[in-house]
Amino acid sequence: MSSKSNPLRFAVGLAALCAASGALAADLMQVYRDALSYDAQYAAARATAAAGRERLPQALAGLLPSVNATGSTYWNGSHYDYRPGGSSATQSYRNRYNTNSYGASLTQPLFRWQNWVQYDQAKLLVMQAEATFAQAGQELIVRVAQAYFDVLFASENLRAVQAEKTAIGQQLEQAKKNFEVGTATITDTYESQSRFDLARAKEIAAESELEVKRYALRALIGNEPGELNRLKDKAVVQPPQPASMEPWVEAAERDSFLVQAQQAAAEAAGRAVEVSRAGHYPTLDVVANYSANNSPGQFGIGEIDTRTRQLGLQLNIPIFQGGAVNSRTREA
Template sequence: MPVKLGPGRFSLLLAGLFSAIPAFATDLLQVYRDALTYDAQYTAARASAVAGREKQPQALAGLLPTIAATGNSYWNDTRYKVNVDTLSSSYSNKYNNHSYGVNLTQPLFRWQNFVQYDQSKLLVMQTEANFAQAGQDLILRVAQAYFDELFAIENLRAVQANKTAIAQQLAQAKKNFEVGTATVTDTYESQSRFDLATAQEIAAESELEVKRYALRVLIGKNPGELNRLKPKAVMTPPQPASMEPWVEAAERDSFVVQAQQAATEAAAKAIEISRAGHYPTLDAVANYNQNNGPGQFGVGSIDNTTRQVGLQLNIPLFQGGSVNSKTREAIAKRDVEAASLDNAKRSAALGARQSYLGVVNGLAGVRALEAALVSSLSSLESNRLGYEVGVRINIDVLNAENQVYVTRRDLAKARFDTLLAQLRLKAAVGSLAEGDLEQINTLFEAP
């Protein structure tokens, strides 16, 4: 016999069924992989890397032979007129003239071409380092946008929870005033706090929309629900647990430093290229030419075939001082790149120090805020109890509730800032990769 369920039981059954379905949300790793294919900055960096890699084949072409084929065909209308004393004669001839040839040139000694080939390798190294840095920047931008949206959600939740608590206190204050157990001051104070919380809620909602759109710009779609940081997520301190090894690694291995190092060495090669303008060049040349045309005065035809193989030497003597000027220019540009390299190393060292302190101090701050949250919750309970028995006033409860709200918000911010500092520390030494996102992704769970 079928069992009939009432409306209430049927609703409970549906709720149970839907609660058994696992919740799906977008995780940090999925957002990153979406950004790999959509983000405009990374797409531009990828195209720039493809273009930069062509420097080496272009420079190699300067060491390889060049072959050129030429050909022409002319229609000729020739008229001759000879005058000797009182006698004159004329002659006209119309004919086609054809010629074609093949020229080969093989550079044997062109010092600037050899140096340009070496320089091209450095330029490709610079391109690869810049592209690797763009990949790290993408990871940081994705993490920043992901954490910003999660923090905006936590901030809105805290604001709404604070508003709800204040609304309850406002209702209680109004009730107590009506029965004469409280003054109107409590009502005014609660109303003021409620209006302020309403304004904070509007601002928090607006901030969440902005952060949500910022993440959408990176991946080109609405990510939907995001995985949330686990309440008991454990963040590990940096290894090695000393700042100096990180600083030394940043000065040596940072992709920004590597790119600038390659740029500096390439600028030094440019000085050699400029100076090579004074050097002679030697090429091996080979020519083959075929000419077809009529004979003298249109009689018969002439086929002329020329084959040449030899060496061609070019010795520059004076070029108006342009070589010396370009050399001085190249030296100045080398000095610019060298100074930029010093700045890149110092900036990398500073970034490593800041990120290392961000992780260490962030972990300490998280532990302190976790303890502060426990204390704030205990204080709130004590104030509520004191208010019920008459030893605390309404403003004491409101202050305690607000402290809980502020502590929760600060704790969420500290956690996200610490995670981001961990990623930035890895980026400072050029080791940030997708695997680091995978590791952080394990600290999150579906909401």
């Protein structure tokens, strides 16, 4: 199962676990899809994952050839004054000319151990980024489900409080009638009125709580959720299978995205040690150079064209770098 498909399947499983009706499951999935495209926290995780994927092509560039081109053109002006010995006459020479040059160089690494290790390290860092992104998807599912069922709970709580207020209101009306006919005291009426006022206060609190929960859901999906589908009247929640904790713990240790991200991070840190240690190793490159230069001859007479071609191997053997390599290795 790919990491990108896990959040969607997890959402379907969550809807089934809640023993919701088909309409509620579809409603929950729609809310989840809206949150995928709107939630700022998930959008930040998506952008972070996209940035993390760029580590692989960056590391691959260290194994591929690099080509550089240069070019220059200069305007030159020179002035010569010449006085022969024993003569007061001065001979002057002035030259104005352009010199043009261009060149290209190619370097193909043959052996740079740190570049190979960095390439392996980049693969692990991409794995970490993907696992972290998948974890963010599952966290979004939990936040959406929490916000969704918080709204349902607040809605049901408001209905219960309103039903209680209606019942207490009926008791208040009955108490007032009993007082009018003389079968009850004014104290009974005041007591019923107090209970009704308390029920009214509870209703206001429940309405405020429902509005807060609806706003929290709206902040996740970016629009008004509307009327949500309710749970079935006699919904039965099936217990998890298996019913013991140990298999779930083992599955989490083996398949958890958070664990996978940390394992990749630990392995990448080990590669970082090897990259630092590779500063002691020699490097070998294929080097090719081509250059061309055009300039006038002496005293501006004629032109001189120069072409240079080079192809060879370049070996670099680090001998002593002030202890920086050892320090970076210890740091890694």
